[in-house]
Amino acid sequence: MNTFLAFLAQHWLLSTLFIIAFCWLIFEESRHQGLGGARQSPQGVTHLINREDAVIVDLRDANAFRDGAIAKSINIPYPQLNQNLVQLEKFKDRPIILVDAMGQQSAQVMHKLKKHGFAKLFLLGGGLSAWKKAGLPLKKN
Numbered sequence: 001m002n003t004f005l006a007f008l009a010q011h012w013l014l015s016t017l018f019i020i021a022f023c024w025l026i027f028e029e030s031r032h033q034g035l036g037g038a039r040q041s042p043q044g045v046t047h048l049i050n051r052e053d054a055v056i057v058d059l060r061d062a063n064a065f066r067d068g069a070i071a072k073s074i075n076i077p078y079p080q081l082n083q084n085l086v087q088l089e090k091f092k093d094r095p096i097i098l099v100d101a102m103g104q105q106s107a108q109v110m111h112k113l114k115k116h117g118f119a120k121l122f123l124l125g126g127g128l129s130a131w132k133k134a135g136l137p138l139k140k141n
Contacts, residue, residue: 038122039124040124041130041134045124045131048097048122049072053095054094055074055088055097056070056074057097057098057099058128059076059109060078060101066140070099070139071139074088078100081112092117092119093120095120095121097122097124099128101127102127103123103124103127103130107123
């Protein structure tokens with residue numbers, strides 16, 4: 001125990017940074033879980049698509065969407081989400097999977113959709129890059 005305390009005293013900056021990073025990680029994970037949705041693996045997403053008729057909403061820009069997207073996904077670029085909420089209203093009772101390039105913007109969109117009464121929201125963990133890494137097919141539009 002004395003050795004541990006001596007280490008902390010000698011490396012107080014590293015110890016502080018570690019504690020801050022750890023707390024930030026816990027905060028971010030609890031915030032994402034608190035939004036009511038769950039991160040899904042690519043396999044979990046395929047299960048939702050095949051068994052629960054989930055709707056995939058691709059949040060990337062139109063050019064990235066044309067270069068390759070999950071089959072039957074709807075492209076609503078993140079900056080245009082507010083103007084296109086009406087387009088999603090008909091899917092309110094179905095699971096909605098939010099997809100972006102690397103899984104960074106989808107949590108913000110989930111929060112917005114929760115405020116508008118959408119209940120069954122999921123994120124593709126790691127975004128479309130995780131889908132590609134899993135070797136799953138993309139459709140060019």
